[in-house]
Amino acid sequence: MWNLIKPQPRNLRLWQGLLLAAVFGLWHVLTVPGLLPNLVFDNDQQAAFFFGEPLKVAGRIWRWFVTDADIYGHLGVTLVETVLAFAIGAVAGLGGGLWLALQPMASALLEPYIKAMNSMPRIILAPIFAVWFGLGIASKVALGVTLVFFIVFFNVYQGVKEVPPVILANARMLGASPRQLLRHVYLPSATSWVFSSLHTSVGLAFVGAVVGEYLGSASGVGYLIHQAEGVFDINTVMAGILVLTAFALALDGAVGRIERRLLTWQPRPGGSDTEQL
Amino acid sequence: MPIIAASAATSRTDPPPMTPPALALADVSCTFVDRANPAARYTAVAGVTLTVGAGEFVSVVGPTGCGKSTLLNVGAGLLAPSTGTVQVFGEPLQGLNRRAGYMFQAESLMPWRTALQNVAAGLEFRGMPPAEARERASDWLRRVGLGAFGDRYPHQMSGGMRKRASLAQTLVLDPDIILMDEPFSALDIQTRQLMENEVLALWQAKKKAVLFITHDLDEAIAMSDRVVVLSAGPASRPIGEFAVDLPRPRDVAEVRTTAPFIALHNAIWAVLRDEVLKGYQQQLQAGG
Numbered sequence: 282m283w284n285l286i287k288p289q290p291r292n293l294r295l296w297q298g299l300l301l302a303a304v305f306g307l308w309h310v311l312t313v314p315g316l317l318p319n320l321v322f323d324n325d326q327q328a329a330f331f332f333g334e335p336l337k338v339a340g341r342i343w344r345w346f347v348t349d350a351d352i353y354g355h356l357g358v359t360l361v362e363t364v365l366a367f368a369i370g371a372v373a374g375l376g377g378g379l380w381l382a383l384q385p386m387a388s389a390l391l392e393p394y395i396k397a398m399n400s401m402p403r404i405i406l407a408p409i410f411a412v413w414f415g416l417g418i419a420s421k422v423a424l425g426v427t428l429v430f431f432i433v434f435f436n437v438y439q440g441v442k443e444v445p446p447v448i449l450a451n452a453r454m455l456g457a458s459p460r461q462l463l464r465h466v467y468l469p470s471a472t473s474w475v476f477s478s479l480h481t482s483v484g485l486a487f488v489g490a491v492v493g494e495y496l497g498s499a500s501g502v503g504y505l506i507h508q509a510e511g512v513f514d515i516n517t518v519m520a521g522i523l524v525l526t527a528f529a530l531a532l533d534g535a536v537g538r539i540e541r542r543l544l545t546w547q548p549r550p551g552g553s554d555t556e557q558l
Numbered sequence: 559m560p561i562i563a564a565s566a567a568t569s570r571t572d573p574p575p576m577t578p579p580a581l582a583l584a585d586v587s588c589t590f591v592d593r594a595n596p597a598a599r600y601t602a603v604a605g606v607t608l609t610v611g612a613g614e615f616v617s618v619v620g621p622t623g624c625g626k627s628t629l630l631n632v633g634a635g636l637l638a639p640s641t642g643t644v645q646v647f648g649e650p651l652q653g654l655n656r657r658a659g660y661m662f663q664a665e666s667l668m669p670w671r672t673a674l675q676n677v678a679a680g681l682e683f684r685g686m687p688p689a690e691a692r693e694r695a696s697d698w699l700r701r702v703g704l705g706a707f708g709d710r711y712p713h714q715m716s717g718g719m720r721k722r723a724s725l726a727q728t729l730v731l732d733p734d735i736i737l738m739d740e741p742f743s744a745l746d747i748q749t750r751q752l753m754e755n756e757v758l759a760l761w762q763a764k765k766k767a768v769l770f771i772t773h774d775l776d777e778a779i780a781m782s783d784r785v786v787v788l789s790a791g792p793a794s795r796p797i798g799e800f801a802v803d804l805p806r807p808r809d810v811a812e813v814r815t816t817a818p819f820i821a822l823h824n825a826i827w828a829v830l831r832d833e834v835l836k837g838y839q840q841q842l843q844a845g846g
Contacts, residue, residue, distance in 0.1 A: 448666055451660070451666035453654060454659065456684045458683070465668070465679070465683075469670040473670070546672075546713070
């Protein structure tokens with residue numbers, strides 16, 4: 282019997298679903314007032330107060346998406362901030378990385394400052410950006426850009442430095458001018474490095490947007506969470522976290538699809554393109 | 559089987575050429591300085607004088623680490639010699655050698671381009687309209703037996719297929735001088751002989767000047783008009799030149815069994831053996 286239902290590749294999804302259900306079930310049993318005798322807390326309302334109740338969280342999400350349908354504006358704002366932060370940060374990082382990698386003197390000159398800026402905990406810039414760019418979208422985008430820029434920048438820099446010398450020499454022997462080298466050798470090589478860091482940088486753009494909203498804004502999912510926290514509405518906070526998680530997962534999936542489409546020339550990680558039947 | 563007279567002469571004087579040679583290195587030396595330790599110098603090649611006539615197939619053999627690739631890089635213009643001069647068809651070489659095609663030892667295809675795009679790359683770099691470049695590239699892919707694999711990326715091809723694509727990439731530009739750096743050393747023996755025969759057939763048809771670097775003496779003799787033996791490094795220099803008078807067209811597998819080939823092989827090996835041992839000893843010492 283156990284051999285039939287034990288976890289194996291065939292029923293992996295089912296087991297993953299079961300695990301999720303078990304976590305939510307446990308959460309439900311431990312927090313609903315009056316269901317279990319109090320073990321940790323003084324009265325039976327406290328568990329629900331600190332951890333929320335899954336059914337109420339689900340109700341909150343239902344109201345957001347279906348009955349009230351008022352979360353779409355906030356999600357849209359967060360999405361726009363994420364996409365803008367990623368696009369600006371990636372393009373700037375690509376340009377900066379390419380330029381510095383091809384200018385040894387400039388890179389030697391700027392090296393300590395770039396290191397310093399990268400080491401700085403950049404989340405702390407959020408209040409400054411709020412002062413500079415106001416409480417609208419711009420300050421969140423700026424925060425996201427500072428996070429994304431360095432990831433892409435260092436990857437591109439590395440990518441250009443690690444173009445195999447033979448490929449470079451070969452392209453030169455084939456007659457490539459410096460411009461053509463940039464366009465046909467450095468850029469494709471660097472782009473592959475940008476894509477290899479895409480999951481990280483999109484994730485960080487998202488972090489920048491949400492943290493920015495949380496610290497001061499009038500819209501966005503981070504703002505919703507901040508509002509709910511202000512009135513100790515833990516169910517709404519949890520609902521916001523769940524929505525953000527699902528959103529981040531969807532974003533990651535989209536990135537994976539784009540990556541697969543654009544990087545067909547790269548061998549799949551793991552070495553082989555084929556799988557044994 | 560016809561009786562072939564092979565002359566194995568160690569003469570270093572060539573008959574005076576009518577036209578300037580395709581590639582002429584005169585008294586070339588290359589010294590490298592260690593970037594971390596400027597006092598440490600390494601002279602790869604010293605006092606090398608080497609000519610490749612137009613339409614001539616010249617092989618350079620020598621022990622590992624003797625600076626064969628350095629010579630080729632000098633001929634390609636990728637590396638400026640520390641002393642000495644390089645002339646291409648009588649003109650002093652400045653910058654890259656635009657009349658040469660270079661087939662590298664290592665993987666040199668651009669991994670982000672398909673086989674067809676790789677072969678067309680040189681034509682596009684030189685300003686040919688993309689449609690025409692593609693047409694010529696696919697023609698060359700067919701010639702090297704990759705007609706059906708034009709849309710494969712390098713990582714989807716076998717080592718032999720990648721070498722063929724590299725060959726097409728070099729030859730599609732129709733260079734007057736072809737530089738080859740152990741192009742087939744990574745291939746298995748069957749694929750290798752096929753490729754060698756293909757290169758010979760292509761060379762036979764177009765009669766380009768070829769400078770072919772190899773550590774495989776059999777390969778050198780089977781393919782070339784002339785074999786140059788390099789001494790062990792550092793500061794290696796040519797220590798022998800052998801004309802190969804075997805009749806063409808040759809089949810690289812069959813020619814190996816003929817008596818003149820074996821005689822020539824023995825004569826060259828007698829010169830080469832000491833250098834190989836010397837080079838091996840040096841590597842042992844450097845490693846220990």
